[in-house]
Amino acid sequence: GVISAFIIYSKQFSRPINELAQLYGQIETAIAGAERIFTILDEEEEDKSGDKDFKITEGVIEFKNVNFSYVPGNKVIDDFSLKIGAGRKIALVGSTGSGKTTIVNLLMRFYDIDSGEITVDGKNIREISSDVLRNSIGIVLQDSVLFSDTLRGNMKYADSEISDEKMEEAARLSHVYKVAERLPEGYDTFLTSAGANLSQGQRQMITIGRAFLSYPKILILDEATSSVDTRTERHIQNAMVRLMKNRTSLIIAHRLSTIRDADMIVVMDKGHIIETGNHEDLLERKGRYYDLYMTQFAGNET
Ligand SMILES: Nc1ncnc2c1ncn2[C@@H]1O[C@H](COP(=O)(O)OP(=O)(O)OP(=O)(O)O)[C@@H](O)[C@H]1O
Ligand SMILES: [Mg+2]
Structure with a gap:
């Protein structure tokens, strides 16, 4: 009797301890989360140190012996060196990962690199304010982000002071006017942030339109692999070609036409450059580019 009573009591007694232990676990998780937030806040604090008045005038980019890993010990970029002259078009190709x-x-x-140096117009990007750096490089990504705003607001997102004439000029060059024509209230149509009322191709066109307005010296394009209809595709292609004129462009290329148009093709493997050259030279070499071409691009002719 005494023993069983003891067992029952001890079980009851251990319940609050278990709950306490659970609670402690939750507190620990919360503290870890808070620490992560503070680490991020601290890092952003650091970013603000750079030059705020820096202007990209030429658009020369240089990577010098860059090494980087997301996770320590697992190198993702390995001694990467590349100089991109002003106004040049570079196509970056390589297998996934x-x-x-x-x-x-x-x-x-x-992300900050582990060693080496990245410069823009000869200045180390660590010494440039991150805001300035990011605002001066135009970027057109596969998954374009829109804001919950009108089409007009989305086009002028970089600077609301932009005149309607300028916005419409950019819309003409980027073919965004075609998107506007199909919307119930034209440029004043409200778009949802997820862009649910637009196709992927239309969303990408809007980001290209924005890039026309901000007129950056450096452009980064991550070509969409997903299929849009051929007409939209052609509009996007043409808009991109016009956009890249006289600008330094770094293109993660998936289409053969873009690759062929590039001044130089850079072939990457396991974080470093294994081949560079133009389309014909690289095909002749029968190396990795040749393999990529045969497996990925040959059937993708546009
Ligand atoms: N945020 C991250 N954290 C950890 N590892 C990452 C992260 N992003 C990418 N990696 C790893 O870094 C390597 C390079 O990835 P990256 O996204 O640069 O490849 P990619 O050439 O752009 O590939 P894809 O053609 O598929 O887009 C991969 O091994 C990937 O798993
Ligand atoms: Mg990628």
């Missing part, structure tokens, strides 16, 4: 998007992440300073 080779580090193409990472290169863009590093140039935009979404």
